[in-house]
Amino acid sequence: MPFALIYRALYKLHHWIFLRPGKPLAHAKLIVVGSFLAGGAGKTPFVVWLAENLKNHSVNLSKMTEGAKIVVLCHAKACDEFELLKKKLPWATVVATPNRYKTAHELDLDFDYIICDDGFEDTRLRPAWTVRLDWGAPPRRWRDLWPTGPNRSLEQDHVPAGTVLKCYGEWPDVKFAISEIVNGVGKQLDINGGAGNGEPSSGLGMWALCGIGNPERFFRDLESFGVKVARKVVRRDHDRHFEGAVRNALKTARCVLMTEKDFVRLGKDLQKSPQVYRCVQKVETDLLPFYSKKR
Numbered sequence: 001m002p003f004a005l006i007y008r009a010l011y012k013l014h015h016w017i018f019l020r021p022g023k024p025l026a027h028a029k030l031i032v033v034g035s036f037l038a039g040g041a042g043k044t045p046f047v048v049w050l051a052e053n054l055k056n057h058s059v060n061l062s063k064m065t066e067g068a069k070i071v072v073l074c075h076a077k078a079c080d081e082f083e084l085l086k087k088k089l090p091w092a093t094v095v096a097t098p099n100r101y102k103t104a105h106e107l108d109l110d111f112d113y114i115i116c117d118d119g120f121e122d123t124r125l126r127p128a129w130t131v132r133l134d135w136g137a138p139p140r141r142w143r144d145l146w147p148t149g150p151n152r153s154l155e156q157d158h159v160p161a162g163t164v165l166k167c168y169g170e171w172p173d174v175k176f177a178i179s180e181i182v183n184g185v186g187k188q189l190d191i192n193g194g195a196g197n198g199e200p201s202s203g204l205g206m207w208a209l210c211g212i213g214n215p216e217r218f219f220r221d222l223e224s225f226g227v228k229v230a231r232k233v234v235r236r237d238h239d240r241h242f243e244g245a246v247r248n249a250l251k252t253a254r255c256v257l258m259t260e261k262d263f264v265r266l267g268k269d270l271q272k273s274p275q276v277y278r279c280v281q282k283v284e285t286d287l288l289p290f291y292s293k294k295r
Helices: 002-018 043-056 079-088 100-110 215-225 242-249
Strands: 029-034 070-075 093-097 113-117 129-134 163-166 175-183 206-210 231-234 255-259 276-284
Touching: 029 043, 043 070, 043 079, 043 113, 043 129, 043 276, 070 079, 070 100, 079 093, 093 100, 100 113, 175 215, 206 215, 206 242, 215 231, 215 276, 242 255
Parallel strands: 029 113, 029 129, 070 093, 070 113, 129 163, 206 231, 206 255, 255 276
Antiparallel strands: 175 276
8 A cells, every 4th residue: 555655646746747738639630548457458459449430430520531541559668559550450550659649749730530549647638539448436546556456547637538438247338359269370269179289178288378457357258258278377468578488388288379469479480370379359339439420
């Protein structure tokens, strides 16, 4: 708890000195996708879903987005998010930057929409349409903050979000799920017959490695998909040594399962390995796009 209090004091001081609300963009529409959680909220897959919908649907932002120029900003330190966004959105521009506010203003006149993968804590990014992914009740006490809790900030630290999407409980607004599990040679994991190397469906010899902010969510998604693994290995978020961990695991494991974000950190040889499987994630929602004119 003392460390949480110190974190809270530094957070407030940092925002008061460096992150005061900035000037608005002159042309582009700014959208910020964020969460109170320090990691593992599903921001990157949701940004992919959002960008694709902005590209393909008419929106309540005064124009049709068909053919609109879209740029996605992620943090320069999140190399895995940068590579995954480029792979998932080959038609869009993806920029890794240490300063989303500065970069957004530099790109303002060149794009119609600027989507920030996170940037939730950068209060200079105003005015913006903020999409907040909630995995529980909004945190309101300093005890909910890191390191005593999983959150970076409190509800009172932010202006009301334009859209709040519930990602938990029996009736979520948005559900993240695994759509398929495929290896480096394009073979899908057969949960009834095994991993393509004589692996039984019991998961004997199958390991799951995870280096995202909320590994338990990934393991739950595997179980929901019908996969049982022999061992679960948790690595730190954005782990730069993840490839080494995979190589070590393959000395014992018959095959290794991981998220798409973890997969893009691997070298080409591992990405093409029949023993390495990536779990493709999809965003499921029964809601019309929140920006649709039909809603």
